[in-house]
Amino acid sequence: MTQSLRIVHCFRSPVGGIFRHVRDLSHAQTAAGHQVGIVCDSSTGGDFESRLLAELEPDLALGVARTPMQRHIGPGDIVSAFRTFKLIKELRPDILHGHGAKGGVYARVFGSLLRVSGSRVARLYSPHGGSLHYDETALTGRLFFLIERLMDRFSDHILFVSQQERAMFRRKIGEPKSPHHVVHNGIRAEEFEPVAADDNAADFLYIGMMRDLKGPDIFIDALARARTMLQRPVSAVMVGDGEDRERYVAQAGERGLGDQVRFEMPMPARQAFALARIVVVPSRAEAMPYIVIEALGAGKPMIASAVGGIPEIFTTAPNALVEPDPDAIAAKMADALTDEDAYAATMPDRAFLTENFSAAAMAGRIEAIYQDTVARIR
Structure with a gap:
């Protein structure tokens, strides 16, 4: 008892x-x-x-x-x-x-x-x-x-x-x-329900603390390089707060992304997921980030750094994993946008996620x- x-x-x-x-x-x-x-x-x-x-x-x-x-x-x-x-x-x-x-x-x-x-x-x-x-x-x-x-x-x-x-x-x-x-x-049972992207959703979403450990600077540099690879604009929403937030706003402007990156203050993750079609977690270090599990539970295609416990979430489907490097993430961004349905099909199986997370x-x-x-x- x-x-x-x-x-x-x-x-x-x-x-x-x-x-x-x-x-x-x-x-x-x-x-x-x-x-x-x-x-x-x-x-x-x-x-x-x-x-x-x-x-x-x-x-x-x-x-x-x-x-x-x-x-x-x-x-x-x-x-x-x-x-x-x-x-x-x-x-x-x-x-x-x-x-x-x-x-x-x-x-x-x-x-x-x-x-x-x-x-x-x-x-x-x-x-x-x-x-x-x-x-x-x-x-x-x-x-x-x-x-x-x-x-x-x-x-x-x-x-x-x-x-x-x-x-x-x-x-x-x-x-x-x-x-x-x-x-x-x-994550909770209701968080395994899919979240559809809004009609005017951006290409990519960053959600997390605005500090270098989480890689928002890597995300911005990767966006700029993906734009060059694809020879077209790419759009993003960055959700979060922190003492370095204004530095990242300035970085986006310096990379010529001022009109393509929208910054939002913290909000519930599932609300943020509707703002973009693909979630990117560019962290330099992690333990076992909830945002990765939450995004996959919501049915969002992902690009994620192969750091900390993240590879354990993608054990059965490692295609989303990259090094926390702007070039590597930009290449994966370009790949994902080239055929979004094919890329989404490479994410971990829902049965695996519900059983283990x-x-x-x-x-x-x-x-x-x-x-x-x-x-x-x-």
């Missing part, structure tokens, strides 16, 4: 894939009879993310608590950490699940402090790429990997979102000392790990 648990998800920024992952888990765990709460940063995320949190909060028995959290290590971390610890302590979790680098450190440090005071809280960690994206030869990378090695000793379980993420952990940090499993991200399967596997972890430490 499964035990009803008090579950707290701790992470820094309520944007992107981590936020999506936590929302889906929270919905599923609440439906399963658990009391769930969220602790995250109050200084990041815009109106769109605030609305998503507001929609989620009424269903969470432990609520949503937001407090400033710095992205990088610094003096402000002391005050931020103290505030976050107080919030978590008041929630009295059975499960403290940290997501991302900052959330992972907080969950394991604060969980350990609670254990000293008599709590039997289980400390779980999901990297979601996070610090694993750093270069192991750089000083910053070595510092973060040292912290990861120290924190591993205080982990009750590590959950990786892809085989590649676990392999990267082993290569950069070492074999995990704590129990660990790979659980792929998944559903939110129900993801939540069920994580639920079993939670229960086993709680039983083991008690």
Whole structure:
């Protein structure tokens, strides 16, 4: 018989894939009879993310608590950490699940402090790429990997979102000392319904954070080169926000694409999918990006970087995969536009996607790990 648990998800920024992952888990765990709460940063995320949190909060028995959290290590971390610890302590979790680098450190440090005071809280960690994206030869990378090695000793379980993420952990940090499993991200049943493109849809869509790690600069350069290859204009919509957004707007203008690229602020992914016929994910690094699964679930043809866990989504149909390079992506863009129906036919089979990348399967596997972890430490 499964035990009803008090579950707290701790992470820094309520944007992107981590936020999506936590929302889906929270919905599923609440439906399963658990009391769930969220602790995250109050200084990041815009109106769109605030609305998503507001929609989620009424269903969470432990609520949503937001407090400033710095992205990088610094003096402000002391005050931020103290505030976050107080919030978590008041929630009295059975499960403290940290997501991302900052959330992972907080969950394991604060969980350990609670254990000293008599709590039997289980400390779980999901990297979601996070610090694993750093270069192991750089000083910053070595510092973060040292912290990861120290924190591993205080982990009750590590959950990786892809085989590649676990392999990267082993290569950069070492074999995990704590129990660990790979659980792929998944989407809800209704997200496997196709989304038709609007009548005036653009050729290509970029949707994601406006930062170099996600490759919006690569996308813009690839568009310019695809235009040259095809000897005709190509059109695109770029959906997202971030501190570098204006730089990408300027880059599009510099490449002569000012009239062919439209920039939009964040919106629901399925709403964005209607704005273009083909989705491009040009990331330089990833863990297991939701946007790839969401786009395929919506029946959108894709071009995607062969980085992180993305190749695991295309195991049975790798034609969409390219290197995160403007020339490689431009060539794939030209190929896709030459015969869009033929290109769409090379995407992964829907049965494969529903079997391996559903939110129900993801939540069920994580639920079993939670229960086993709680039983083991008690």
